Amino acid sequence: MPQDTRPRPEATSELVESVFHPAAWSQVVLYLRLTERQAEVARGLLLGEKEFTIADRLGISVHTVHNHRRRLYAKRDAHDYASGIRRLLSAALAVVEKGGIASRKITERQVDGCREEDEGTIGSA
Numbered sequence: 001m002p003q004d005t006r007p008r009p010e011a012t013s014e015l016v017e018s019v020f021h022p023a024a025w026s027q028v029v030l031y032l033r034l035t036e037r038q039a040e041v042a043r044g045l046l047l048g049e050k051e052f053t054i055a056d057r058l059g060i061s062v063h064t065v066h067n068h069r070r071r072l073y074a075k076r077d078a079h080d081y082a083s084g085i086r087r088l089l090s091a092a093l094a095v096v097e098k099g100g101i102a103s104r105k106i107t108e109r110q111v112d113g114c115r116e117e118d119e120g121t122i123g124s125a
Helices: 009-019 022-032 036-046 051-058 062-075 081-099 108-124
Strands: none
Touching: 009 022, 009 081, 022 036, 022 081, 036 051, 036 062, 036 081, 051 062, 062 081
């Protein structure tokens, strides 16, 4: 019988939570080179919020949220919702795992190392 290689739900949950740790999230924003608004929209999208919910929470129009989402996806070379979310989350997790951000600050050199690896792997996914 083949062994189940899927990640345990609790392990996945811990990884996602580590991305939103305040120190980690600031480094993810730096790595992805997001504006403040793009970071707020990205966080909402990664948490599974709908565009109208994000717009209401941020006090902006749904059209503005849509534009931010479109620019986020362009930064990750994604063309649809599923690949956009997957690439945003993959990049964020790469920063957290590479830099051990949850326990210490990541250096600019480590961030650049993540970018180089990300451009070679995630961009080709």
